[in-house]
Amino acid sequence: MIAARSLNPMRTLLRKLGGIASSFPILIVLAALCVASIFIIMSATVSNDLLKDAYSSQSRYIIIGFALYLLLALTPYEILVRIAPILYCVGIALLVGVFVPGLRHKAVFGAYSWLKLGPISFEPAEFAKLTYILGMAWFLHLREREIHYFTTVVYAFVITAIPFVLIKMQPALGSALVFFPVCFAMLFVAGARLRYIVLPILLIATFCFLAYYWVSVKNWPLPKLPFTKSFQAERIKTFFDPSLDKQGAAWQINQSMIAIGSGGMNGKGWMQGTQNVLGYMPKTTNYNDFIFSDVGEEEGFRGGAALIICEGTVLLWCLWVAARARDKIGAMVAVGVMAMLFTHIFVNIGMTIQVVPITGIPLPFISYGGTFLLACLAAMGLVQSVWVHRKNFERI
Amino acid sequence: MLDEDSRVPGWRLGALSLLIFAAMGVLLSRLWNVQIVNSESALERLEQQTTVKARIAPARGVICDRNGLPLAENRPSFNIDLYLNDLWRDYPQTHRDSRGRLGAIPKIPLPDGKDGRKRAEIDIVKIVKESIEPITQTLGISAPLDEHDIREHFRTDRDLPYHYMTDLDFATVAQFAERNFGVPGIRISQSPVRQYTYGAFAAHILGYVGKPDNQQDYVASDGTPYDTVGRQGIEAIMDAQLQGQPGSTIQRVSSQGLLIGDKPLEENDPTMGNSIFLTIDARIQYIVESALRNAGIGRGAAIVMDPRTGDVLAMASIPSYDPNKFIPRISAKDYDALNNDPTAPLYNRVLHALEPGSTYKIMVALAGLKSGNVTVDTSFDCPGAIQIDDHLFHNSDSTDAGTMSLVHAICVSSDVFFYQYGIRAGIEAIDSMGKLAGFGHRWGLLGASAEDPGILPGPQWMKDNEAWLRKTHNIDHWSQAQTANTSIGQGFVQVTPLQMATFLCAVANGGTVYQPRIYSHVENYKGETIAEIPAGQVFSNLGMKPSDLKAVQEGMREVVEEGTGTLAEVPGYSIAGKTGTAQHYIKIDGDIRRDLKCWFYCYGPFEAPRYVTCVMVEGGTWGGTTTAPIAQEIMRRLFAMDAGAVETPTFLQPVAGNFNGVTAVDLQSNTSPAGAAASASNGNTMSPDDNSSPTGDVPPGTIGNPGSSTKHAH
Structure with a gap:
């Protein structure tokens, strides 16, 4: 830091830009994903008159997103981690804000997930995911010497539970659930005891199996607990057997499976998807949560696989950056971002092809939605910053 | 502040990268499964819902x-x-509600399961x-x-x-x-x-x-x-x-x-x-339709056939209906009106069996000559009435006509002659000739259900229907009186105009009974003939000596020239015919009424017959005056058409039926009022559909067959 300060600011900037340029393969992948998203959204909204301009609005967000990316990439991540407690609290405050009638946007599909501050509306949950990652990095660094302690894991769970509960109350369970994989991944790389990580995961797995057995096999009603909703039982049931209700709860997954399955190897061509163009896809989600169905239908297995590989490449790059990070903080930030994106990618694509139950979370870089796109590109900006400010950065 | 040496253990990052590879592998293999392995079923479901x-x-x-x-x-x-x-x-x-929520699909309860x-x-x-x-x-x-x-x-x-x-x-x-x-x-x-x-x-x-x-x-x-x-x-x-x-x-x-x-x-x-190509000639059909209309009759039928082939050239029945009313769907009201009309406009009377009256005498004449029991020259004394089996059988005009032989008897339609002639010929001869001619037999022209077989009565027929006859008519054996009644086309005899025309074709062409034909061939939409019914399929041959047949033909020519059918004469042409008037009683509103069935059938030109015409009118007065003029118009226009006159078929309105011409039964003047009343009172009303069973109520000595219906079920 001292060395950096002593250098000519202009030279520093050039060095940093060189650092960004040195990761050009991932920049190309990100750019390709974002450009593809414009076309995919254009096609996915073709039968929806209200969203005719969605793709141009998305392209504006892409430009803003890359500016944010650049800005964060050039910002030393230590600075952000240092102010992480404040950022984390701001994130929590914004999440509380959606429960304030004056601040919140009107409900979208039954959930109060939007905040309206003056002229801009955004989803604080996506912002909170970033501040949470930074907050966790700060906390785990703070507890570095006590990282093996059980209490560290407990505190980390508390830090995770706060945004989880707030987002769950919107209600947006899918988005809220993203925090736990991030928490586990960051604890894992921070060096927490394996049993503290593996045990909760086993617990959750047991719970999932129990839910399957309880709801789907035995068809018992869900116990009346604060975190259960009646439609969740339906969703669990229809996940395990979509033929249960063709017109009701399983309609989305059925339509998605028809769309993707009928795409075959080569797809039907851009803007040519029967399911998409004729409006059989769920109208309100096929340009965000179910966008992969459009990709699968119109671009076929080749397009879908390419998309999965591109997203996977981004994730692997995050790990690569974590491995080359100057310090554990950088590695934790990169892994946190990786875990966040991974959860989104796996759950989003997985639900369209019946690997996981339907939860409404979007696909990074592809789904329509400004806040989420900005959050993803900002998150990549953080990872880029870790790369730019890696160990031998001074010696460039 | 930051500890630059503390680094993440490499194996932990390696484990995470393995997790990424595994997860992406899961997604890719699942995608392969969905899009490549199982794409068929998805395509099927897609087609099902999007088409x-x-x-x-x-x-x-x-x-x-x-x-x-x-x-x-x-x-x-x-x-x-x-x-x-x-x-x-x-x-x-x-049907969203005021808050924009989806409407509920209305349901109605079903009876409990x-x-x-x-x-x-x-x-x-x-x-x-x-x-x-x-x-x-x-x-x-x-x-x-x-x-x-x-x-x-x-x-x-x-x-x-x-x-x-x-x-x-x-x-x-x-x-x-x-x-x-x-x-x-x-x-x-x-x-x-x-x-x-x-x-x-x-x-x-x-x-x-x-x-x-x-x-x-x-x-x-x-x-x-x-x-x-x-x-x-x-x-x-x-x-x-x-x-x-x-x-x-x-x-x-x-x-x-x-x-x-x-x-x-x-x-x-x-x-x-x-x-379908019919054998019907629209021009001839038009002649027949208009002749029946011109006559102003309330119920009747006419058929024209070609005696050389048995082709049906025209066939019309009155009252009629406009089949366009059934297109695309007839209303229940209109259908009920047609179906419940007592004059039965839906019914094809050409295929409906009735008593033929004196027209039947031609068949009896041929039967007698063929049997050899009588000859052309056999003569009978013909008083106003004769005694048969203790019953007095009257001639229609009850006058003594002296002695006559067959040709003249046909010409004047002498009942008393044919009572004796028939008895002499024998019921077996009449029966076998009737079978050759196709009486009591469905020709199947428009399907079995649309056609009555009629009745060819005889001892065998009586045996077959013994139980029924005993029950309804108290008859248990064939008597000479019944042969006498049969000989003049009364009693149990029932024939359809189609059967009469088919028989007359054989008389006209020298004895060949052709299977009547109403459609000749079937063409597909390309105009290729895919099925054909050959013309002139022989059913039987009457097996008459030419001289015997000639005598009967001569008698029929005299009918038109100087006998009972002079009103059928067409100037310039020689035609042969025979009149018939059958006693028939119907019940209208509970009352017994006389409903004479008048017949006339003829063929011509006599020398080289081209047409056979049979006309039947219900509720007429006499065959010679009611039906002969209709046949005359048909024959006249047929010959004129052949000579170059133009007949142009036009759109025809249906003719409504009526019971005009049905007369009250005068109990005093009726030949056998007791029989008529008795038979009618037994309430023997039956539908024409089941004419396969014997009908009529003929105690010996009775002329007339009141067994009929006032309502034709369709």
Whole structure:
């Protein structure tokens, strides 16, 4: 830091830009994903008159997103981690804000997930995911010497539970659930005891199996607990057997499976998807949560696989950056971002092809939605910053 | 502040990268499974939900006369079709409540099931009403919804369109097409429907089409049932030939049920049914139809045949109906009116068996000559009445005519002569000649159910119907009185005008009984003949000595020239004929009435017969005055047509039937009032449909057969 300060600011900037340029393969992948998203959204909204301009609005967000990316990439991540407690609290405050009638946007599909501050509306949950990652990095660094302690894991769970509960109350369970994989991944790389990580995961797995057995096999009603909703039982049931209700709860997954399955190897061509163009896809989600169905239908297995590989490449790059990070903080930030994106990618694509139950979370870089796109590109900006400010950065 | 040496253990990052590889591997393999391995089922489901298959109704084949003039054709009918599946699926979208929530699909309760559970089904009637009302109100049309019908359709064939309105006029169609009502599931379709070019012309031959009683009996090649099938006449018996094969279109449909694209994805053209070529000559049919109309009769029939081939050239029955009334659907009210009309306009009287009266004497004459028991020269003394089996048998005019032989007896139609002639000939001879001539036998011209076999009475027939005769007539053996009655075409004898004409063809052509023919061949839509019935198929030969036949023919010529049928004479032509007037009683409003069946049949020209005409009128006065003039008009115009006169078939209105000419029974003057009254009082009313069983009530000595019906069930 001292060395950096002593250098000519202009030279520093050039060095940093060189650092960004040195990761050009991932920049190309990100750019390709974002450009593809414009076309995919254009096609996915073709039968929806209200969203005719969605793709141009998305392209504006892409430009803003890359500016944010650049800005964060050039910002030393230590600075952000240092102010992480404040950022984390701001994130929590914004999440509380959606429960304030004056601040919140009107409900979208039954959930109060939007905040309206003056002229801009955004989803604080996506912002909170970033501040949470930074907050966790700060906390785990703070507890570095006590990282093996059980209490560290407990505190980390508390830090995770706060945004989880707030987002769950919107209600947006899918988005809220993203925090736990991030928490586990960051604890894992921070060096927490394996049993503290593996045990909760086993617990959750047991719970999932129990839910399957309880709801789907035995068809018992869900116990009346604060975190259960009646439609969740339906969703669990229809996940395990979509033929249960063709017109009701399983309609989305059925339509998605028809769309993707009928795409075959080569797809039907851009803007040519029967399911998409004729409006059989769920109208309100096929340009965000179910966008992969459009990709699968119109671009076929080749397009879908390419998309999965591109997203996977981004994730692997995050790990690569974590491995080359100057310090554990950088590695934790990169892994946190990786875990966040991974959860989104796996759950989003997985639900369209019946690997996981339907939860409404979007696909990074592809789904329509400004806040989420900005959050993803900002998150990549953080990872880029870790790369730019890696160990031998001074010696460039 | 930051500890630069603390680094993440490499294995932990390695484990995470393995996790990424595994997860991406799961997604890729699952995607492969969904898109490549199982794409077939997805494509199938896609086609199922994004396409609608519409059936294109085939056109029925054309029915033509022998010269190719179409008598039954097709015209386009515009229908409003309801796609019930689309209507109910769209209902929640279009019937949102005030807060914008989807409307609930209306249900109606069903009768509780066996398990006692409450059941309900979609109230399709309510859904249809709410969907269609704005449209019908805008267009200013109204069509009542047959609630039962539509519910039944919804239960059984909900994938097929329901014809809500058929045969819309062009103005309504244009209005409908102009406005996009945007209601999925309501579409205009065009389908071919039957058109009977000349109205009531030949209605009883052509028949009509309608909804089948049992749809499962009429299934097209694509497995869907026909909604229109032949119900009567040629339409019914040739239905399998006339039906075309339906086509279909497969069209993309959006999630809102709107059709996408101008062109269907797949189009299979329907094929038109085969054309039937009748032996009927429309010009001759027109002559017959107009002759019957000109005579102003209330009930009757006429048939013209070609004695050289047995071809039916014309066949008409009065009263008649306009088969166009059945297109596309006859209303229940109109059908009931036709069906319950006591004069039975739906009934083809040419195929209806009645007492032939004296026309039967020709057959008896031939039977006698063939048996050898009598000869042309055998003469009988003919007083006003003779005693047979303790009963007095009167001549029709009850005068003593002295001695006469066969030719003159035919000419003056002497009953007393034929009583004795028949008894001398023997009932066996009459019976076997009748069998050769085809009496008591269904010719099957327009299907067995449409035709009476008639009755050829004799000892064998009596044995076969012993129980019935004993019960209703208290008769247990064949008597000479019955032979006498049979000899003049009374008693149990019943024949159809078709049988009489077919028999007369044989008399005219030298003895060959041809199987009558009403259609000659079937052509497919390309004009290729695919089935044929050869002309002149021989049923039997009367086996007469030419001189004997010649004598009978001579007697028939004298009938027209100087006998009972002089009103049938056509100047310039020589024709041979025979009159007949059969006693018949019917019950009208509980009263017994006399309803004479008047007959005249003839052939001509005498030297080289080309035409056989048989006319029968119910409720006439006498064969010689009621039916001979009608036959005369027919023959005259036939000869004139052959000489170059033009007969042009035109559209004919149906003729209403009546009971004019039915007279009150004068108990004093009736030859045998006791018998008539007795027989009528036993209430022996039967429908013409089951004429295979014996009818009539003829105690010995009675002339007349009051067994009849006042109502023809159709």
